[in-house]
Amino acid sequence: MSGNPIFSVKNLVMDFSISGKNFFSKQQTLRALNDVSFDIYPGESLAVVGESGCGKSTICRIAMRFYNPTSGKMLFDGGDVHAFSGDELRKYRQKVQMIFQDPFSSLNPLHSIYYHLKRPIELYHKCDKIETKKRMDEALSLVGLVPPEEQGKKFPHQLSGGQRQRAFLARILAIGADVIFADEPTSMLDVSIRLGVLNLMNKLKKDMGKSFLYITHDIATARYFADRIIVLYSGHMVEWGDVDSVVLNPKHPYTRLLISAAPDPERDGLAKLDVKEDVENEVSFWTPEKKGCPFYNRCPVALEICSISFPDEKMVGDNQFVRCHYV
Ligand SMILES: Nc1ncnc2c1ncn2[C@@H]1O[C@H](COP(=O)(O)OP(=O)(O)OP(=O)(O)O)[C@@H](O)[C@H]1O
Ligand SMILES: [Mg+2]
Missing domain, CATH: 3.40.50.300 (P-loop containing nucleotide triphosphate hydrolases)
Structure with missing residues (x-):
């Protein structure tokens, strides 16, 4: 802008x-x-x-x-x-x-x-x-x-x-x-x-x-x-950018989950993610002592590092940013 x-x-x-x-x-x-x-x-x-x-x-x-x-x-x-x-x-x-x-x-x-x-x-x-x-x-x-x-x-x-x-x-x-x-x-x-x-x-x-x-x-x-969108997960910004880029080409596993749950004929091919729903209740409780990515427990592609550090932002498109180790 x-x-x-x-x-x-x-x-x-x-x-x-x-x-x-x-x-x-x-x-x-x-x-x-x-x-x-x-x-x-x-x-x-x-x-x-x-x-x-x-x-x-x-x-x-x-x-x-x-x-x-x-x-x-x-x-x-x-x-x-x-x-x-x-x-x-x-x-x-x-x-x-x-x-x-x-x-x-x-x-x-x-x-x-x-x-x-x-x-x-x-x-x-x-x-x-x-x-x-x-x-x-x-x-x-x-x-x-x-x-x-x-x-x-x-x-x-x-x-x-x-x-x-x-x-x-x-x-x-x-x-x-x-x-x-x-x-x-x-x-x-x-x-x-x-x-x-x-x-x-x-x-x-x-x-x-x-x-x-x-x-x-x-x-x-x-x-x-x-015009633009921020995806928030448990108080953390996990992905943000131009609304079309984020919705049509989501990068963070949580954004993909959120979007795959909303029906849209324009956006076929976005596979449903196999998230761990049994830990759903833990997600909104984040404390200052906790480290890592808040989506770690539910993330189907979590890496070892995700439990200990929340990544810096990465630019993944013209105006699209994500905080994810896997991307
Ligand atoms: N005054 C408060 N004291 C203690 N906890 C609070 C207070 N206000 C909000 N919270 C907690 O902060 C977190 C975020 O709450 P918030 O109302 O911002 O969520 P939200 O994203 O707007 O949810 P919803 O979509 O249900 O409206 C929740 O876990 C909530 O319980
Ligand atoms: Mg609210």
């Missing part, structure tokens, strides 16, 4: 302290993210895919400043996200927003859609009544909630799941965000509605230059919407 990234993540590590199995066991440290680094450029979408518990939402929560990272940094416009205060923090809260998985709990049931839009416009743009109304209607029209005068007066319970996600996106637009962290925004929607929301996000990206970090389990929607 050319130009400067709008949002960067540098060597992010996140440890959580968790209690043991019973009252007498010691506290344990769970490493949810291990050395995660990436850039998001203006007007691009970067997908993060991986199985449940691999750390996808933790990235969003750190970006929303719910947690401080154990080590590493997040940078917005070159500034350290977790050091912002005062006006810088206010600007960050305006420019970086998140859309959640559950459209039924992200809007306040007691307030109309207009109210959800009015508050941030008043807060961030200090407009008069007429300008506020104009901006609210513009945002609703942009996300396809038309006619805005009718849709804006509705309460969340009067909208479908897809319409609620649209209303939430309208709110993000009204705030004036440039970077949107979308944590599985379509996974609770009906398949037929999913495409509409993805197309809307695509429109915001292409026409308005918004940047997205798109989190999903679903590699097919990642390919549809994202």
Whole structure:
């Protein structure tokens, strides 16, 4: 990608302290993210895919400043996200927003859609009544909630799941965000509605230059919407690059497993891997003491070295990188 990234993540590590199995066991440290680094450029979408518990939402929560990272940094416009205060923090809260998985709990049931839009416009743009109304209607029209005068007066319970996600996106637009962290925004929607929301996000990206970090389990929607993709396994980036290169020519055994599990007629010939499913439950629990590749236990092509060292990144295509000893 050319130009400067709008949002960067540098060597992010996140440890959580968790209690043991019973009252007498010691506290344990769970490493949810291990050395995660990436850039998001203006007007691009970067997908993060991986199985449940691999750390996808933790990235969003750190970006929303719910947690401080154990080590590493997040940078917005070159500034350290977790050091912002005062006006810088206010600007960050305006420019970086998140859309959640559950459209039924992200809007306040007691307030109309207009109210959800009015508050941030008043807060961030200090407009008069007429300008506020104009901006609210513009945002609703942009996300396809038309006619805005009718849709804006509705309460969340009067909208479908897809319409609620649209209303939430309208709110993000009204705030004036440039970077949107979308944590599985379509996974609770009906398949037929999913495409509409993805197309809307695509429109915001292409026409308005918004940047997205798109989190999903679903590699097919990642390919549809994202420009680049990161495959995360147990908090480790195992493969990343241009979405087409990674999806059509996956190199890491885990990416191959993930992709071979999703049906796609374009991609025949990708043999199903013989992974060891019996150790599935161990995968999401990584600790700082552990060394090696986190996929080692399940990997059908694991080498001796995989249990002791996690490899450096290797470039395996024009814009495709992998961390695997076998490749
Ligand atoms: N506040 C917390 N305290 C302790 N452990 C946590 C906390 N938040 C997350 N974790 C653990 O960190 C790991 C990553 O969680 P995260 O929610 O990021 O996963 P995810 O990839 O978003 O999963 P899913 O696809 O199910 O949403 C999990 O093992 C989870 O149990
Ligand atoms: Mg999650």
